[in-house]
Amino acid sequence: MSVALATDADVRAAYARDASGLERTPESVARPATQGEVAELVMQAAAEHRSVTAAGGQTSTTGASITDRGLLLSLRALDKIVEIDGDRRIVRAEAGVLLGDLKRACAAEGWLLAPDPTSEDECTIGGAIACNASGARSLRYGAMRPHVSALSVVMADGAMERFHRMRIEKNTVGYAAVQEPVDWFIGSEGTLGVVVEAELSLTPLPARTIGMAFPFASEADALAFVVSARQATGIDPRCLEYCDRQATQIVATATNDPAWKAALAIVYAEEAGDDEPPLESWLALAEQHHVIEAAVRVYDGEAALRDARHWRHAVPATMHERAAPFRAHGGRRVSTDWAVPYAKLARVLGRAQAFADAAGIAQAVTFGHAGNGHPHQNWVGESPEHVLRIEEVVERTLKVVIAEGGTVAAEHGLGKLKARWIPLQLGARQLGLLRAIKHELDPQGMLAPGNLIA
Ligand SMILES: Cc1cc2nc3c(=O)[nH]c(=O)nc-3n(C[C@H](O)[C@H](O)[C@H](O)COP(=O)(O)OP(=O)(O)OC[C@H]3O[C@@H](n4cnc5c(N)ncnc54)[C@H](O)[C@@H]3O)c2cc1C
Structure with missing residues (x-):
């Protein structure tokens, strides 16, 4: 059995955009319907030294789900909810299931699947895991990470592996970075393996x-x-x-x-x-x-x-609409994803506003998860030059964010748009370890090239 690769211009164009405003047309597209087909496709790509970028709902705001190198692997057809087990308080689902659909299926049985990104009706389980997505209610329940208890992953050589989170309270074996392989893939933006199935933990629905x-x-x-x-x-x-x-x-x-x-x-x-x-x-x-x-x-x-x-969703939707007419001229929405300790938010926003004033650009439309110190500042960049000027202001702000103990990306990941800012946050040793992990799990560098590691 072999899965056909689509190379028609129309099909490739249909997977060339996500919510970032960037456009990257893949060399080919595959839409496997089974986990075995995913393994086969990745194995074949590895043998042919071809890159593979996994894509779910393609709601990425950072260009993480698009590529102009090699194969775009759409996981949308892996859409089975395998089981909802109330006794074990877990749900198992394939990577292409939409998060909103899975939440509704769990709610119908009295269970809360807590992660709630605004995009939950368009994004997949695999994409939400690969971005460590979060949402408004993450203030109480956390992001995706604490809810992922097991993963089936197709590794870069095409081997299928299953990883379970340990259920122990103490462990002194090995470095923290190696203790929980499940954690390697959460937030990895498709760069370490292709998630095909996940087991997620459930909480009783509040009355x-x-x-x-x-x-x-x-x-x-x-x-x-x-x-x-x-x-x-x-x-x-x-x-x-x-x-x-x-x-x-x-x-x-x-x-x-x-x-x-x-x-x-x-x-x-x-x-x-x-x-x-x-x-x-x-x-x-x-x-x-x-x-x-x-x-x-x-x-x-x-x-x-x-x-x-x-x-609440009217705000990102409106910003998306306002940016749309400028896409044809190389403009796009510029949206930040930085976060600081919540008590420092007002101070950092004040600095950010001063930077915008000094640069002579309009103030951002700002909304989001203030309880986590995590706002999204939004601008409409009308042309490539305008986008550049806005990003200069963002970069000045990010330096303040880091000095205040924050992060440059709290939930959307780095993708291709923000990968250049990783050295603002990670020191040389951390970057070395990051590259070593990537090399160990994906020695050919074939998975999601350009994401996260610029
Ligand atoms: C209107 C809007 C609102 C949003 N709101 C939020 C929000 O509130 N919180 C939030 O966290 N994010 C938000 N996002 C960003 C984005 O929707 C989320 O990060 C989402 O989880 C991505 O899921 P997806 O299925 O669309 O993934 P895609 O966009 O298709 O891919 C995202 C990344 O995941 C990787 N990937 C996808 N599937 C797999 C897989 N099976 N295995 C391995 N890697 C994979 C891709 O390679 C890529 O790196 C929003 C986006 C939009 C457009």
Whole structure:
């Protein structure tokens, strides 16, 4: 049996774009339907010294899922949910299953699959693992990594291997970097192996979840509220999401809520659990930070929470739309993914705004996971030169981020767009170890070339 490689221009063009705004046309495309076919394709590519880049939903914002070198291996047809085992609290699924579909299948049986990237209805399990994706609720549940308990991986020579996370509390055998092979592949951006199946851990669905939107008359009040909410007792936020002045305008338009028109920042929070949510404590804390009381909104029940999710998603969707007309002229959306310790967020955002002013570029539209110190600053780069000027400002900001103990990429990975910034964060020894791991697992350097390691 051998899987056909498509080389038609139309097929190759259909896999040449992701959400980064870049375009890379692969030399060929394969769409295997079984795990065995993936192994066969990778083995064949290794024998022919051909590169292989795995792709899932191609929602990558960094160009990680596109390539102009060798084979683009689409995993979308690996779409079986293998089992949901409530006794072991795990779900097993193939790499091409959409995360949103898997979450709904688990929820139907009373289980929460916690990771919640905004792109969950378009992204695959394999892609979410390869990027160590996270979401608003990662404030409470963490990113993908803690939820991955086992992986089946096709290695660079085509061998299929299965890795289980150890279930022990103590271990002194070997260096930390070698103890849990499952961790090698989480966040590896397709550079160490092709994930074909994953076992993920489940949590009981909370009996009740409420969302709360707190509008403020200043960004400083909103950011101070986030810090207080993380440190307060009596409340337990499952997410703390932030919209700056410009993002607030977008959501005020999306909701058509007149009370929000006067707001200059919004914080969205959720409480989830089996007890009555501590709404009074939240309101009291928000009042201390001068919340616009008449504009506070509470979302109770599935339909209301869906509404809240809808308006929050209006911000990235709007930025995507605004950037679209400039693509033909080499423009694109520039979006940051840096994070700092949450208490330093206001200070670092202030520095970033000063850099933009000094460079004479517009202020970013900023939204995202303030509870994790993780905002997304967004600009529309109208031309290649404009993109370059924006990225100079981003790079100045990243240097501050690193000096404050942060990271240049917290959830979207580095891909091809941000790989050049890895030396800002990792020292020479760390980079040497990174390359040594890559060389050990992929000696030909054939997996996802250009991702992560520039
Ligand atoms: C509108 C929008 C919102 C987003 N919101 C979030 C968010 O809230 N949080 C977040 O973390 N990210 C977010 N992202 C980024 C992106 O959606 C996620 O990183 C997502 O998990 C990628 O999954 P995918 O299936 O689309 O992967 P792809 O984009 O296809 O690939 C991403 C990377 O994973 C690798 N890969 C894919 N499948 C496999 C596999 N089976 N084995 C090995 N490697 C593989 C690829 O080689 C590539 O390096 C967003 C993107 C968009 C466009």
